[in-house]
Amino acid sequence: MNSTALPAGGRPEEVLILGGGFAGLTCAKELSDPRFHVTLVDRWNHHLFQPLLYQVATAGLSTTEIAQPLRSILADHKNVTTLMDEVTQIDLEKKTVLTKERTLVYDHLVIALGAKTGFFGRNEWEPFTFGLKSLEDAMHIRREVLLAFEKAEAANDPAETARLLTMVVVGGGPTGVEMSGSLAELAKVVLRDDFRRIDPTQAHVHLIEAGPKLLPMFSEGLTRYTREHLEDIGVSVHLNCPVKEVGKGYVIAGEQRIEADIIIWAAGVEASPVTRTLAGVPLDRGGRIQVQPDLSLPGYPQVYAAGDLVSLTDVKGVRVPGVCPAAIQMGQHIAKVITKGDRIPYAYWDKGSMATIGRKAAVAMFKGMNFRGFFAWLMWLFVHLLFLVGMRNRAAVFLHWVWSYFTWQRGARIIMPRQQ
Amino acid sequence: MNSTALPAGGRPEEVLILGGGFAGLTCAKELSDPRFHVTLVDRWNHHLFQPLLYQVATAGLSTTEIAQPLRSILADHKNVTTLMDEVTQIDLEKKTVLTKERTLVYDHLVIALGAKTGFFGRNEWEPFTFGLKSLEDAMHIRREVLLAFEKAEAANDPAETARLLTMVVVGGGPTGVEMSGSLAELAKVVLRDDFRRIDPTQAHVHLIEAGPKLLPMFSEGLTRYTREHLEDIGVSVHLNCPVKEVGKGYVIAGEQRIEADIIIWAAGVEASPVTRTLAGVPLDRGGRIQVQPDLSLPGYPQVYAAGDLVSLTDVKGVRVPGVCPAAIQMGQHIAKVITKGDRIPYAYWDKGSMATIGRKAAVAMFKGMNFRGFFAWLMWLFVHLLFLVGMRNRAAVFLHWVWSYFTWQRGARIIMPRQQ
Structure with a gap:
């Protein structure tokens, strides 16, 4: 199924990663060890930079500028196969994942399907x-x-x-x-x-x-x-x-x-509904998986969860929030556990928080320091450009931001048909 | 219905322009005389730069880069009202246009609804x-x-x-x-x-x-x-x-x-099906309107047609092709006829033709001179950037072209859902 050179004397272990968000994508990138063959499944063909989604919704950026094809991000990771397909059910006993199109088997499973809008039961x-x-x-x-x-x-x-x-x-x-x-x-x-x-x-x-x-x-x-x-x-x-x-x-x-x-x-958000198909796994009210300190599922050491569908108070007693840096860290952590076989507990490293309030103003908080106004806004721009995947997207978004700053125009005020 | 200052002693004459392509948009822009109130109707909210459509179809550019909201193009033309609506029928006797939402009346009518894909009867x-x-x-x-x-x-x-x-x-x-x-x-x-x-x-x-x-x-x-x-x-x-x-x-x-x-x-293409609702007006096989030399409809001097739905051999005996420069020229011509009341015949000014053949190669023809290869390709890029509406779109498209030229990547490889 892949052309990667196998390690002497055996087939590579199959790592199946569900979801190409920050957690799943990071995990796939970090698993470059040829002992593993990685399959990344996502219902879309792209990684989405969710923090800038509101700018697409308000016509500031276009869809393609905050999304990047998973295949092209992973083009040089020859042991990673990307599949566009939708996960419908996970069977932990049979070690299989059902999708719309097929049944996938795994040696290691990483569940990183993210969250969806939640209505608190309404x-x-x-x-x-x-x-x-x-x-x-x-x-x-x-x-x-x-x-x-x-x-x-x-x-x-x-x-x-x-x-x-x-x-x-x-x-x-x-x-x-x-x-x-x-x-x-x-x-x-x-x-x-x-x-x-x-x-x-x-x-x-x-x-x-x-x-x-x-x-x-x-x-x-x-x-x-x-x-x-x-x-x-x-x-x-x-x-x-x-x-x-x-x-x-x-x-x-x-x-x-x-x-x-x-x-x-x-x-509010709640975990991907696929978590409800995990028989016998403890979930919180929002459907989030209550994982072990090493991010594996209780009773299933070869199965891990990462990102927004995880419910965890980490080893330092910190409640891990549903934010990008946490998802990236969890993806890295799981790749390390799988590669080294060493079940170290995950500890959230708080990189701070920030939010924009329209043009030219933002609030930010780092290590107890508070920032606000224009300077915080520049920090926000810088950090978001840095995390955006793809140099071309960075350049395009930067161009649009500079342009909008000086002209107050927005470049994506295009009504597209509903049925397309 | 508008806040434009009226000329002393009368209501402005109502010019109704159907279609916001090159012909209709140019005509609207040129009619800045406050004696006229202009209403521009288009089924979408944007002007589309059709010559680059194939680059959107092949994931090189994103939709918003080759489209610009008609409202923002016309923001400073205070005597122009833009309506997003779909024209369904034209009644030349009653001087009314039916749309999906309303009935519009006119003193002068410009039909510039363009063409659609044609199958030669199949x-x-x-x-x-x-x-x-x-x-x-x-x-x-x-x-x-x-x-x-x-x-x-x-x-x-x-x-x-x-x-x-x-x-x-x-x-x-x-x-x-x-x-x-x-x-x-x-x-x-x-x-x-x-x-x-x-x-x-x-x-x-x-x-x-x-x-x-x-x-x-x-x-x-x-x-x-x-x-x-x-x-x-x-x-x-x-x-x-x-x-x-x-x-x-x-x-x-x-x-x-x-x-x-x-x-x-x-x-192949054929004219917008709305032309079939024009009772008694001569059409060619593709539904194109056979206009008078001044671009008005035979028997209806206050009604004009412009752009891809026109069938005309001009005053110099040249068959006018369905290309952007012809549409722009016709839009300008009609604005001049309406403003000056002088029924001069339209003459097509051939600005040449060009086409790209993949990256780095194109063919072009100007005034009997032929160009091909890399130089023709640079000409093609330059001319298309020049005609693209909006400085921001020009900058973004230029950025993408430079990027793609050096990396062979395409920035819009994003699969969007069918139902959105």
Whole structure:
């Protein structure tokens, strides 16, 4: 099945990695030892840089700039075979993985299928909201937001116009903050001169958070700064405002009913539903796998989990968050355990947190130090360019950012057909 | 309906432009006289740079780089209102245009709805082929081509693999030449190292032409050069080979039956079907409107047609071709006739022709001078960057071209979902 030179005297061990996100891709790259043959399975042909997904959703970047084909990333890793296929079930007893197209066997299994939008058990809200976890989600939001302005320009009923120009973002974490800031700037600056019958600056962006503050992982000063800055650029921030109901064209949050077609759900994620097919493996409420300290599954030392579908309090007592650096570290850790056979426990190395709040402002936190404003924003740009996969994507994204900074334009305001 | 200052003593005359391609957009831009209120209707929100569509279809460029929102192009033209809507019928007697959403009235009408893929009456072939006229078409080809390689990597039957890796392009005009060259380079160079079970260089690209030569508008020397260069980069060129039948997974051309899922139809276009709703207006076989010398419709001096849906032998006896420069010139001409009221006849100004044949080679013809090879290719790049709308798109496309030239990589190899 592959042309890699085998080690003398035996077939290579088969490592099956499910998911080509940060965890799975990193793990595949680190397993360059020819003792192993690695198969990486992903439902898409690309690795997606999720932290910039909100910029695709708000027409700043195009889809291809934050995605890179897994095959081309792994072209020089001759012991890695990439398969585009969708995992449907894992049978730990038979050591097989069922996909839509085939049955795969493994000696070592790495489950890194990531997370999807979660509704805390209120899945009936899903049809009325937009999640933001995939390129598909981002394209969906981009199309619906741009279409809302088009429909408003053509509408004759003021109530209809107002509803079309109202957008709600649920969830005050980094994604919600970034989405709402970017939507407000889109309406109030980018589109300002482009319409004749409506005034896009009259669009209303609401950010709804159930808890008492935005970005709860940050210090009090930074969360207050975030809220004030969002309000400055025109976002209505609602705190202590849990969502009670979502339906077609409205959301009820706290005591308020907001009429809107565009309701973006950034309030929570849960593990890939494939984890529910793991018989006898302990999961948390969000479907995340409760792994052993070395990231293997209890009772299955040859099976590991990494990334957003892991629930773990690490060896230092730190709850590992669902962020890119943790996923990368887990992928590296598992590759090390598989290669060396040494079952060292994983320890999360906190590289800090950051979030943008529209153009020119961000908050960041590193090792107890707080940064905010323009300098934090430059740090954010730099770190995101650094983590983006592919030099060409880095150059293209950098170009677009410089261009947008000086012109306030966005380069991806293209409505694509729904059926394509 | 608009906020433009009216001329003293009257309402502005309503100019309705159907279609935001080169003809319609140019006409809208040139009608800056405040005596006129202009409404530009397009089914999409963007102007599309069709000459680079084949690069989107073959994963070299992303959709947003060759498209620009009509609204933002026209942001400073305050007397122009843009509407995203689809024209369904034109009633010349009632001076109204029906769209999916509304009825529009006009004083002056400009029909510039362009062309679509044409099958010379064999519309039953359409479901088995891919056209290349819209962003949707290009995305469709991109997805199916990339998926074919993915499926081939997973296939176990050699005949199946061979069929998946066979691609047919029908039509030896510029689009067919550019598509087949770009597909051959994709398979034979770009994807070379990315697969483990298949050898992408074994992919087979066929270019089928009914007539005796490729690019018939060029000189004998250039058409021969084109054919030889295409064969050098691995395209099988079939001349004098009319298509007799197309079905699911095969095409019969001349005496040959070729098994392929990917059959790209670049053999002909016909006018937008809306022209068929024009009662009493003379059309040619392709549905093109046979206009008067000043581009107005016979019997309707306030109604004009421009671009690919026009059939005209101009005042100098030259048959006007369906190319961008002609569309731009017609748009300018109509704006002048409407503004000045002076019914001068339109004369086509031939700016020459050019086509690329893969990387580093092109053919070009200007005023009887012929160019080919690397120099012609640089001319092609320069002219296409110049005509591309938007500085940012120019910069991004230039960046991608330079990058691809040195790395042989393509930046848009992303498979997007069909339902999005």
